[in-house]
Amino acid sequence: MNTAAESAVWDALISVTDPEIPVVNIVEMGMVRGVEIEGGRATVKFTPTFSGCPALHVIRQDIERAVAPLGFETIRVETVISPPWSTDDITAPARAKLEQYGIAPPGIAGESDPFVTLELSPVSCPRCGSFDTRMTASFGSALCKRMYVCNACKEPFEGMKSV
Amino acid sequence: MTDLTSEQTQALILRLTVLADDELLLSHRDAEWTGHAPILEEDIALANIAQDELGHAMGWLDLRKTLDGSDPDGLAFRRGPDEFRNSALTELPKGDWAFTMVRQYLFDAYEALWQDAAKASTHTPLAQAAALALREERFHLQHTAAWVERLALGTPESERRTRAALQAVWPYALGLFEPLEGEQAGIEAGLLPDPTQIKARWLPLVTAHLTRCGLTPPGAEPVARGTHTEHLALLLAEFQGVNRQYAEMTAW
Numbered sequence: 001m002n003t004a005a006e007s008a009v010w011d012a013l014i015s016v017t018d019p020e021i022p023v024v025n026i027v028e029m030g031m032v033r034g035v036e037i038e039g040g041r042a043t044v045k046f047t048p049t050f051s052g053c054p055a056l057h058v059i060r061q062d063i064e065r066a067v068a069p070l071g072f073e074t075i076r077v078e079t080v081i082s083p084p085w086s087t088d089d090i091t092a093p094a095r096a097k098l099e100q101y102g103i104a105p106p107g108i109a110g111e112s113d114p115f116v117t118l119e120l121s122p123v124s125c126p127r128c129g130s131f132d133t134r135m136t137a138s139f140g141s142a143l144c145k146r147m148y149v150c151n152a153c154k155e156p157f158e159g160m161k162s163v
Numbered sequence: 164m165t166d167l168t169s170e171q172t173q174a175l176i177l178r179l180t181v182l183a184d185d186e187l188l189l190s191h192r193d194a195e196w197t198g199h200a201p202i203l204e205e206d207i208a209l210a211n212i213a214q215d216e217l218g219h220a221m222g223w224l225d226l227r228k229t230l231d232g233s234d235p236d237g238l239a240f241r242r243g244p245d246e247f248r249n250s251a252l253t254e255l256p257k258g259d260w261a262f263t264m265v266r267q268y269l270f271d272a273y274e275a276l277w278q279d280a281a282k283a284s285t286h287t288p289l290a291q292a293a294a295l296a297l298r299e300e301r302f303h304l305q306h307t308a309a310w311v312e313r314l315a316l317g318t319p320e321s322e323r324r325t326r327a328a329l330q331a332v333w334p335y336a337l338g339l340f341e342p343l344e345g346e347q348a349g350i351e352a353g354l355l356p357d358p359t360q361i362k363a364r365w366l367p368l369v370t371a372h373l374t375r376c377g378l379t380p381p382g383a384e385p386v387a388r389g390t391h392t393e394h395l396a397l398l399l400a401e402f403q404g405v406n407r408q409y410a411e412m413t414a415w
Contacts, residue, residue, distance in 0.1 A: 050299060052218020082291035084298055137204035138306050139211035143299075147204065163298045 002035075005070075009035045009042055012066045019055040019062075020142045023101045026059060030089025033080045040073030047085045050143040050163075087144075087162050099126045104133075104148065104159035123159050125150035135159075167230075167286075167354075174349025175286060176230055177248070180238070181343065181388070182277075183223040184249035187239055188395075189270060190216035191402050192257045201260055212267070212303050219296045226292055240406035244395045250388050252335035254395040261314050261324035262331065268307035269336040269369060275300045276364050280356035289354070308372055315376035322377075329373070330381050337385035340365070 002010065013035075016026045026032055026046075033045040044063050048056050060077045067075045087106035090098075095105035104123045122131045130152035137147040145158045167175070193213035200206035224235035252270065257263050278300055281293035314325040340362035349355040373380055406412075 048295075050215065050218065051222050051295060052214040052216070052299075054214075081295050082287075084291075084295040086298075137208060138302065139204075139208035141207065143211055143214060161302065 003037065005037045005042075006035050008070055009037070009044065009067055012070060013044065013063065016059065016062045016066050019058045020053075020144075021098065021101065021103065023097045024090075024094045026063075028091045028094035028097075030085060030091070031059070037072075041076065042067055042070070042072040042074070043076045043078055045078050045080045047080045049085050053143050055142075085163075087160060098160065102126050102157055103145065104157060106160040106162040109162040123148055125153060125155065126157055127155050128153040133157075168348070170345075170348035171352050171354055172230055174346045175289070175354055176227055177343055177345050178349065178355050179223045179227040179230075179289075181248045181250075183220040183227070183238070184247050185253045185270070185339075186216040186220035186223070187402075188247075188249050188253040188398060189267070190214075190220065191398060192253065192255075193263070193267070195257050196263065208306060209263075212306070215299045215303065219299075222292050222296060226288055229288065236406070240403045241410075244391055244399055247391070247395065247399070248388065249395075250335060250339050251386055251390055251392050251395075252332065252339065254392060254398055255332075255335070256394055258328065258331075259324055261321065262328040264307055264310040264314060265325060265328040266332045266336075267303070268311045269332060270339070271300060271304040271307050272369050273336070273339050273361065273365055275304050276361050276368070277356055280361060283353075284355065285353040286355075311372065311378075312376045315373075315378050325376075326378065329378055333381050334383040334386045337383065338387050338390075341385055341387045343388065 010027065010032075013027050013032055014025050018024050018026060018029055029049075031047055031049065033047050035045070036043040044067065046060065046063065063077050064075050086109050088109050090106065098105045104126050107123070123133050123135070124131050125133050125148075128150060130150055132151040133148050134151065135146055136149050136156070139145075140147045140158050144160055144163075146161055147156065148159050149156045190213045193209050193216065196209045197206060197213075200209055220239070221235060224233075224238055227233055227238075228235060252266060255262075255266070258266075275297060278293040278297040282290050282297070284290040284293065311325065314321040316322070340358045342358060346355060346358075350357045370380060
């Protein structure tokens with residue numbers, strides 16, 4: 001059970017959006033692993049998505065800024081890297097928001113193996129819903145995304161990598 | 164966490180520095196293609212790979228900091244060429260596209276296998292960091308393996324360049340597995356993977372792929388770590404220039 005103070009922090013964290021994908025918040029993206037309150041100190045356990053992601057610094061600052069009005073003496077953003085963040089941690093509502101925003105949500109990532117084969121799970125076009133799509137580039141405009149094109153509606157779109 | 168002996172701590176510090184230095188320099192070489200890659204998608208891909216490698220380097224240096232309190236920025240930006248522990252493989256100029264892809268492929272395969280083995284490290288923070296990095300590294304390996312194939316089986320020109328690249332890079336790639344003086348204590352304690360075991364997985368893996376692509380690895384002696392080329396100092400002058408010029412800056 002969350003205490004009232006913990007719930008207040010969680011509520012504040014919902015207002016922190018992913019700087020690169022502003023339609024989703026960090027809680028539904030699975031980046032918050034826990035909240036701890038100890039006297040006047042609030043600790044937010046935060047897990048990074050991609051190690052080199054430049055948005056991480058911004059997110060940490062945004063967390064502090066969002067929690068600040070709650071009046072804690074100190075706010076600590078603690079980095080937790082185990083287990084590593086996975087796109088499997090993204091909630092269903094967040095997946096729907098990604099799709100509506102034009103980013104195909106990630107497929108199931110499962111256990112990490114050093115060798116990935118070329119895209120197994122079909123990716124559906126976020127605009128027309130067709131599964132007749134192909135990957136055009138295995139990297140995209142952010143570390144978390146790849147580029148696709150829909151053969152049905154001919155629109156290019158971005159899809160999230162499964163990690 | 165179990166207590167580390169000073170020899171074990173030194174072994175960890177050494178390997179973490181080696182990993183970070185390789186990734187810092189390779190990241191810089193890859194980033195040199197930004198705005199110059201053959202097509203836009205590849206420009207973006209290589210910038211992504213460079214960013215991942217930089218992120219991993221930061222991870223290794225943060226881990227080193229927990230062992231000896233060293234400053235990651237200080238290590239990256241204020242050491243001279245003699246103090247860098249990278250393999251010469253990662254400091255060689257970016258060359259042509261074939262050179263960049265062949266080097267990156269051989270390095271990615273080594274890195275992915277090393278990280279896979281390090282997931283079993285008895286030093287929990289290292290095992291965790293390796294698991295995180297591996298999730299990203301395997302995308303590099305997939306990408307560069309496909310490029311080696313495309314280039315080697317492409318046009319006569321791309322094939323010629325790919326062969327030349329393999330010839331040039333191979334001895335340096337073999338050098339990645341040379342034993343590091345001072346690492347043994349860490350290997351024996353299960354803190355660090357044994358490079359000879361990594362090589363035993365790497366060699367058949369890359370040889371099989373190269374063979375499928377019609378390429379044969381040349382017979383060559385490894386170029387051991389510690390041998391630097393004249394290219395390193397020039398690379399560092401560029402890589403470290405801004406930080407050294409504004410040494411008092413505390414925030415960017």
